[in-house]
Amino acid sequence: MALYSEKVMDHFRHPRNVGSIENADGIGEVGNAKCGDIMKIYLKIDNDIVTDVKFETFGCGSAIASSSMATELIKGKPVSEVLQLTNKAVTEALDGLPAHKLHCSVLAEEAIQAAINDYKSKQKIRAVGSLAKAEESK
Amino acid sequence: MALYSEKVMDHFRHPRNVGSIENADGIGEVGNAKCGDIMKIYLKIDNDIVTDVKFETFGCGSAIASSSMATELIKGKPVSEVLQLTNKAVTEALDGLPAHKLHCSVLAEEAIQAAINDYKSKQKIRAVGSLAKAEESK
Amino acid sequence: MGVLVMKGRDNLRNHMVYADNAATTKMSPAAIKAMLPYMETIWGNPSSLYGAGQRAAEALQSARERIAACFGASAGEIYFTSGGSEADNQAIISAAKIGERKGKKHIISSAFEHHAVLHTLKKLEKAGFEIELLDVHENGLIHPSQVADAIREDTCLVTIMYANNEIGSIQPIVEIGAICKEKGVLFHTDAVQAAGHLPIHVVEQNIDMLSLSAHKFHGPKGIGVLYARKGIPLTNIIEGGAQERGKRGGTENVPAILGMATALEEACAHMEENTKMVLKLRNRLIEGLSKIPHSVLNGDLEKRLPGNVNFCFEGIEGESLLLLLDDKGICASSGSACTSGSLDPSHVLLAIGRPHEVAHGSLRLSLCEENTEEEVEYILQSVPDIVEYLRGISPLWKDKVKGKRAFLLPE
Amino acid sequence: MGVLVMKGRDNLRNHMVYADNAATTKMSPAAIKAMLPYMETIWGNPSSLYGAGQRAAEALQSARERIAACFGASAGEIYFTSGGSEADNQAIISAAKIGERKGKKHIISSAFEHHAVLHTLKKLEKAGFEIELLDVHENGLIHPSQVADAIREDTCLVTIMYANNEIGSIQPIVEIGAICKEKGVLFHTDAVQAAGHLPIHVVEQNIDMLSLSAHKFHGPKGIGVLYARKGIPLTNIIEGGAQERGKRGGTENVPAILGMATALEEACAHMEENTKMVLKLRNRLIEGLSKIPHSVLNGDLEKRLPGNVNFCFEGIEGESLLLLLDDKGICASSGSACTSGSLDPSHVLLAIGRPHEVAHGSLRLSLCEENTEEEVEYILQSVPDIVEYLRGISPLWKDKVKGKRAFLLPE
Ligand SMILES: Cc1ncc(COP(=O)(O)O)c(C=O)c1O
Numbered sequence A, B: 001m002a003l004y005s006e007k008v009m010d011h012f013r014h015p016r017n018v019g020s021i022e023n024a025d026g027i028g029e030v031g032n033a034k035c036g037d038i039m040k041i042y043l044k045i046d047n048d049i050v051t052d053v054k055f056e057t058f059g060c061g062s063a064i065a066s067s068s069m070a071t072e073l074i075k076g077k078p079v080s081e082v083l084q085l086t087n088k089a090v091t092e093a094l095d096g097l098p099a100h101k102l103h104c105s106v107l108a109e110e111a112i113q114a115a116i117n118d119y120k121s122k123q124k125i126r127a128v129g130s131l132a133k134a135e136e137s138k
Numbered sequence C, D: 001m002g003v004l005v006m007k008g009r010d011n012l013r014n015h016m017v018y019a020d021n022a023a024t025t026k027m028s029p030a031a032i033k034a035m036l037p038y039m040e041t042i043w044g045n046p047s048s049l050y051g052a053g054q055r056a057a058e059a060l061q062s063a064r065e066r067i068a069a070c071f072g073a074s075a076g077e078i079y080f081t082s083g084g085s086e087a088d089n090q091a092i093i094s095a096a097k098i099g100e101r102k103g104k105k106h107i108i109s110s111a112f113e114h115h116a117v118l119h120t121l122k123k124l125e126k127a128g129f130e131i132e133l134l135d136v137h138e139n140g141l142i143h144p145s146q147v148a149d150a151i152r153e154d155t156c157l158v159t160i161m162y163a164n165n166e167i168g169s170i171q172p173i174v175e176i177g178a179i180c181k182e183k184g185v186l187f188h189t190d191a192v193q194a195a196g197h198l199p200i201h202v203v204e205q206n207i208d209m210l211s212l213s214a215h216k217f218h219g220p221k222g223i224g225v226l227y228a229r230k231g232i233p234l235t236n237i238i239e240g241g242a243q244e245r246g247k248r249g250g251t252e253n254v255p256a257i258l259g260m261a262t263a264l265e266e267a268c269a270h271m272e273e274n275t276k277m278v279l280k281l282r283n284r285l286i287e288g289l290s291k292i293p294h295s296v297l298n299g300d301l302e303k304r305l306p307g308n309v310n311f312c313f314e315g316i317e318g319e320s321l322l323l324l325l326d327d328k329g330i331c332a333s334s335g336s337a338c339t340s341g342s343l344d345p346s347h348v349l350l351a352i353g354r355p356h357e358v359a360h361g362s363l364r365l366s367l368c369e370e371n372t373e374e375e376v377e378y379i380l381q382s383v384p385d386i387v388e389y390l391r392g393i394s395p396l397w398k399d400k401v402k403g404k405r406a407f408l409l410p411e
């Protein structure tokens, strides 16, 4: 009955995947206006697989732990699977969060979705770009 | 700061002049409707001097102590002086009473006044009686 | 004639016979022991984030669970208050607010509730509520049918005490609760005298809200519980921080709460054996005191708190009796006028129909498992002497004996 | 980049550094000792007539006198409550009722009061009162002229806290009191953080009503005082028996009251030397923490509680900071959103004009005379490391360093 579970405290104290990725394939940053937390996710994606992920978070203990756990959960996963990550999965993997801290796991979910969206729109641009190039070489 | 002063407790525990007087010269009984206390005072009066006094009281500790102290204060005193006995004098002689118990000392004052009034009206009747006798013997 | 029969305390001369457990109880050593660590070492504020605060928060939560378990509630239904009075106030105000929102402003209670209830109801009456106080039968009981008959469309609350603090009568709570449940009316019970002394199960007994106070079962003073069934929205009477799920501001009194939990568990665990012991003492007392002529037992003989004895003695004024008992080392109480600054006789005794004069002469002896047979015999020696002495100096009594006034109680 | 710099607690590894004395304090051994006899042997109910009750009543009265003497009041002006929150509630409700009777329904307070005050005022606002919350200057102070300007014909109460619980700023109470006195308006001050720490004299300082809470000066939890100048009629918020001259029902918490009296006397007797010691530690802390770039001290440097240190660190979120300090054995607090179930940043820090983002990153260290220089040095080693670490993993901070976002606090 401590404020946070052992899992949360472990991920808070020893957050996995902290940092940033140079030339990331997708970057997502989201914030919660009310509590002020901000999360930034960096993805490295090869062949639609998340090969690397890093995060930077400004926020409370559960925000940091949620970021850490969420990045662990998606590492090595195909994009299609990553898109199905829910805040519930993050919370469960952390052995639960206090009710008023659930929004932190939502933030993690949203940050990852944002990063995937970024990756997809970048891909489209690249696709359009290569299409253009192909046209040109015709 | 006990509820009652030592004096009150002494007069409560060892009330002076408890009892009744056969053929008393004056009897006064008063009651307080609200708290239910009843005091009865018996006086023996010779030559306008209170030569004996007894009381019976149904009431709380301060009612009994007030009766006891009041009887002590008037014993041996001339009627004129007895009529001047105030509840304040009783209270002071008891080293004070709690505010909500002051009415007990008032009751004692009233009982004594009632007894004196009784004495006086009996005297008048006796006076009238002896007057009548004197008339007769004329 | 008045002959002073006071002889001192005999064999118990220097021993205090405490027979006022309905007023407050001696703390159980286990309860004191349960408090000390939270005074000496784990003093943190349970709202604090760090370990020292979280340890206090954990203790608080475990106390909540332990207390809830004692009467079939769940931890989330327990609100800690500063005592029985605050719990009574908050329960009633909360129910009134709920009712007001629905246009229901009729409240049913009884004439012999504790002042924490009666005065709160008076306040609500001034605010436009209609308060209906049920009559109490001479035996100190309310009949469930009275409640059923009184409930109206606009009734928002029935508040009837579990057991009366003066005369010990135990009300038919299950039945009243069932009626309230059926009619959809909130039911609160002031269980300050019952908790730790009688088995309570809020679900089985259909209790929506319940008040208790720790110092009535060997716990600490200044701490109590308001139980409110899940879903009943409470109204704060103390605004402030987010403590007690926002329903009661103020830094939690962790040591007292832990003391209360321990005392309640102890009382509940030993309820059966304590009841047996106390009943035996109580019945002996009732039997002995009944022999005093022109006396009457107040409250039902059967439906009665195990430790409660309450008599009226005709021709006696309560305070004098208590003072003389005190001289003999016996701690007792009275519904008497003069004990409390008010001059009125006990509203409880008037409610069961005792005339003013008789109501003035009451004696309450409330026992616990620490009282002994020797003490009971000592009380039984002392009371008749004092009653006789006080009657001897009473002008009222004399008139009765002489036939000038009528006796109000049979010989 | 985020490099975890947590190294454990070094030489104080197994030692708890308690720096949250504004939340609650460790009980003084003398205060515990003062309570025990009233838990173990003199447990009687002070309303009881017999000796055992009267001894409790005498103890209660002496505690009342001793407490009154600590701030120039008389015993009859002291009302015991269950703590600071209840005292605040009752003071404000009472003044409002007095005002209402005269048709005066305007109340002046400040934006950074404790929630026990603010939430009570909100309740009154719903009941038709007009509540005017004065702005607080950036240094955490209210100017007496603001009060003078705000007072109207229909003002019934000014309630301004003596010292703020988060940022420690001490208000100009004498001056505010004098203005209220001159204009005939009741003046209440929440002195929960001041009592036992600052000299208080209700007469000289023109204070009509004052609240305090024992657990803020090494006394027990669950007990406090409402001082109300003679002649001010209080309104009950807890109805019940005749306790506290009829103004607060509930069996008196005698042990806690005795503990409070002892703790308050102790605190007042040693105030000068304690202040000296604590000031030295506090100033060292402020000096050291000021070196952290992009930080700011909250609250006035001079008009400040001796033990209070409160900083905002840009780019830091309070809860993370507290959890990492806890890992090092340091107990501290924050005005942070996340500590209390609410997500809003501290209303106090917003009131002094800190932007949301900065307000989220606050740290309060509140010292007492038991803290040591060694502890202060340990805190000064720990905080900068943690701040640097947390900034290192913050996307916000990175943007600021890169110039993509503006710094809000100067380097
Ligand atoms: C300024 C202030 N007022 C009121 C209170 C409430 O006191 P308590 O929690 O003892 O009710 C506190 C502390 O919590 C406080 O710091």
Ligand SMILES: Cc1ncc(COP(=O)(O)O)c(C=O)c1O
Pocket: C022, C082, C083, C084, C085, C086, C088, C114, C116, C161, C163, C164, C165, C190, C192, C193, C213, C214, C215, C222, C224, D240, D249, D250, D251, D252
């Ligand atoms: C039936 C009943 N209700 C309420 C109370 C009030 O409890 P407390 O004095 O602990 O507030 C008492 C005892 O005083 C009581 O006997």
